[in-house]
Amino acid sequence: MPKVPRPDPLSRPESPGQRTNGANGASANGAGPADVAKEAGGDALGWLDERTGGTSFLTGMLYRKVPKGTNWFYTLGSATLFAFTFQAITGVFLAMYYTPSPTQAYGSITHLTNDVWMGEFVRGMHKWGASVMIICIFLHMGRTFFFGAYKYPRELNWVIGVVLLILTLVMGLTGYLLPFDQRSYWATIVANNITGTGPIVGPYLADFLRAGPEIGATTLSRFYAIHMLLVPGLIIALIGAHLYLVVKLGTTAPPWMKAERPKSLRREEVG
């Protein structure tokens, strides 16, 4: 049967100067639709890769060399990242039911918890996940400290990590007010007044946080905006910088691993 030449939508377009021979794509050689389908996935990836260079980036990131002795303690940073992702996802869905208004916030929270299907579960995940994230951060920080991984050339990554820790604590503080029950109201009063005790700038900072001299109509929406827009944006940007530096600089070996010296430099063991 004579073959009709037709364009193959899934085959890679050839770059100029790369045409080598007449074999142009699988279908042109009479391969069946199963072969086309089999190659389609690879071709789609190839299409994407040609336009983004994503494969070499991912390969470089995922298959980078790690030192000998890398152990489970090195997963604490990933655990923190997972906890943050979890908070982001549950937070987005909580925001679908929450109303940041002083007269309706508590009602929307009780509605979300008691009436919405699985609402108690999602809210519980967000609430307990916040503690999990803080715990993971401190464990990760302890690992970095005790393994000496903050030393040259990774000091900047330590600084970024500390800023991330502070931002996470800000998330905890601003999120605490949102249920707007007695506990969160008074805890926020106390936190605001502690802010106010900073000399010179304290009173103005407290006013800025509250949007006025008292907890008022816009305090809650202000905390809500900080909690779900401002600080998460900063955290995502800084996590990007943190991970970039981890990939660029590599990880450290645990302190108990000694560098292997070449045989020629080794002294004879004293028998």
Added chain:
Amino acid sequence: MADQGNDDKQGAAKGLPSSEPPGYFEGESMTRRTAFTVGVQAIGGIAGAAIVLPAIGFAAAPLFEQEDEPWQAVGPTSDFTPDTYRSVVITIVFGIGETGKSTAYVRQGNPNLTGLPSGYHKESPDEYIAISTRCAHVGCPVRFVQASGNFICPCHGGVYGFLGERIGGPPVRPLDRFQTRVTNGQVEVGPRYSVTNHFDPVRARDPGEFTGGIWNYLYPPRPSVPPPP
């Protein structure tokens, strides 16, 4: 290629390739490239400031707006006696329901009080004393305990005397007060003010902030609260 080769030879003759951009002439103070770079950066900076500055001002505006604290009637003068306080509910922030409400303790002025702290004026029966329930430590609500005649804070154990003066615990100054007046036989409560340990009125401070002396400068008065009486 041949031209580049010639350029290289010229550069090699001087030791280094020429760093001067095309069109450079002797005595030129700013190249066209520099002028455009500075200009574009300036325009970018102006455009960025046009977005950022109004946004910051928008967020910081409440610092400079004085909150409306209207006078509120809390009851006829006959409700209040000179010997003990009576708690009244007042609205601190309007429009946010229960959240904006607070309590205050009000009594009639008592000229017979003895053992007044230094600086405390002698009260007259024509005036009314309104004391805020906001603890001067971190802002928990205090309660007047009739049996001891003290204000006691449940959170961290702050104790205040009959005048609101600090007598124990972590608070840093006496309890805040409200301005009072009598209109048509009704006691009215007005804006809040803070007092020093010698009961000099100052512009309302947040709890936890010392008052008097140098502290009036370390915790400066805020434009968002009205001036003291």
